[in-house]
Amino acid sequence: MWTTCSTARALHGGDYNPDQWEKGRLAADIVSHLPLALQSGEVEVWYQPQVNYDAGKVTGVEALCRWDHDKLGWLLPSEFIPVLEESGLIYDLDRFVWEKVCQDLRRWNERGKRLSASVNLARNDILKDDNIAGHLYDLVKSHGLSPDQLRVEITETAYVEDPALLIATTMKLRELGFAVEMDDFGSGYSSLHMLKEVPVDRIKLDMNFLTGTGDPEKGRAVVSKMIELVSLLGMDMIAEGVETVEQAHFLQERGCSEMQGYYFYKPMPVSDFEAVLEKGDFAVKRG
Numbered sequence: 022m023w024t025t026c027s028t029a030r031a032l033h034g035g036d037y038n039p040d041q042w043e044k045g046r047l048a049a050d051i052v053s054h055l056p057l058a059l060q061s062g063e064v065e066v067w068y069q070p071q072v073n074y075d076a077g078k079v080t081g082v083e084a085l086c087r088w089d090h091d092k093l094g095w096l097l098p099s100e101f102i103p104v105l106e107e108s109g110l111i112y113d114l115d116r117f118v119w120e121k122v123c124q125d126l127r128r129w130n131e132r133g134k135r136l137s138a139s140v141n142l143a144r145n146d147i148l149k150d151d152n153i154a155g156h157l158y159d160l161v162k163s164h165g166l167s168p169d170q171l172r173v174e175i176t177e178t179a180y181v182e183d184p185a186l187l188i189a190t191t192m193k194l195r196e197l198g199f200a201v202e203m204d205d206f207g208s209g210y211s212s213l214h215m216l217k218e219v220p221v222d223r224i225k226l227d228m229n230f231l232t233g234t235g236d237p238e239k240g241r242a243v244v245s246k247m248i249e250l251v252s253l254l255g256m257d258m259i260a261e262g263v264e265t266v267e268q269a270h271f272l273q274e275r276g277c278s279e280m281q282g283y284y285f286y287k288p289m290p291v292s293d294f295e296a297v298l299e300k301g302d303f304a305v306k307r308g
């Protein structure tokens with residue numbers, strides 16, 4: 022630490038902020054090590070099952086990456102995704118994730134377990150590749166998959182930041198047969214305008230909406246009406262971040278049966294998920 026601080030002083034003169042310095046070092050470790058990490062198996066694709074609470078079945082998965090960094094240990098996406106987004110390297114990570122997801126979907130198809138998988142698409146992926154929809158199409162085809170097995174998640178924030186580009190990309194993806202989802206709806210400054218403008222197949226409602234600050238009764242009223250509204254607009258809905266049986270029952274009663282959250286399953290390595298598939302143990306907790 023002393024060496025680090027003195028190096029910082031030497032490099033930047035007397036004024037430096039140790040927190041900033043540590044952040045910068047972390048970012049450098051992440052950025053410089055990514056290419057090797059993608060090759061060496063440090064970065065893994067984990068899966069979190071999505072369930073239909075009415076049917077008591079697993080209906081899909083979301084692919085979420087994890088990084089067991091050589092020097093820093095296990096890193097969560099919240100630690101490295103923003104750094105990769107800022108440095109423009111997110112596209113390298115995401116291409117790795119999409120390739121792995123397609124390999125896994127194909128293997129599951131061959132075992133008679135046809136699932137759909139949600140993958141996250143960052144705004145910078147679209148800025149980096151102006152034919153991202155074509156890239157994903159070629160990828161699924163090269164693995165013998167149908168595009169409807171891949172759901173593409175785009176955060177509500179990305180739509181707010183760059184609506185024209187994101188809407189054009191969404192339309193292209195859907196034309197090619199992909200399902201598109203608006204991720205994290207309700208986690209930020211959600212806008213009803215977005216629901217009208219953005220042509221997605223499914224809205225992913227963040228349950229922070231219920232658990233965050235504010236009057237919980239009012240929160241429930243808003244979620245109820247949101248479910249009705251989304252259905253009226255002809256879109257599907259999935260609730261994410263479902264942690265309790267009470268939340269699951271509430272959502273089901275209000276007509277939203279697709280759910281994802283720790284109450285059902287946490288994200289898990291592919292081998293654990295395949296063990297679930299092999300056992301045919303698709304029954305979900307019913308409270």
Ligand code: C2E
Pocket residue numbers: 069084085086097098099102111114115118141142143174204205261262263264281282283284288
């Ligand atoms: P997201 O796409 O909204 O993914 C859902 C996040 O919520 C995941 O966090 C998941 O582990 C967490 N989660 C699931 N169920 C619950 C629950 O019941 N309670 C709570 N509190 N959390 C729950 P994770 O894996 O840390 O990922 C965070 C974010 O990082 C993701 O949010 C996504 O935006 C991004 N991300 C993750 N993997 C990738 C990736 O491969 N590519 C890109 N571009 N972004 C990724």
Ligand code: MG
Pocket residue numbers: 083140141174204
């Ligand atoms: Mg997501």
Ligand code: MG
Pocket residue numbers: 204205225227261
């Ligand atoms: Mg989300």
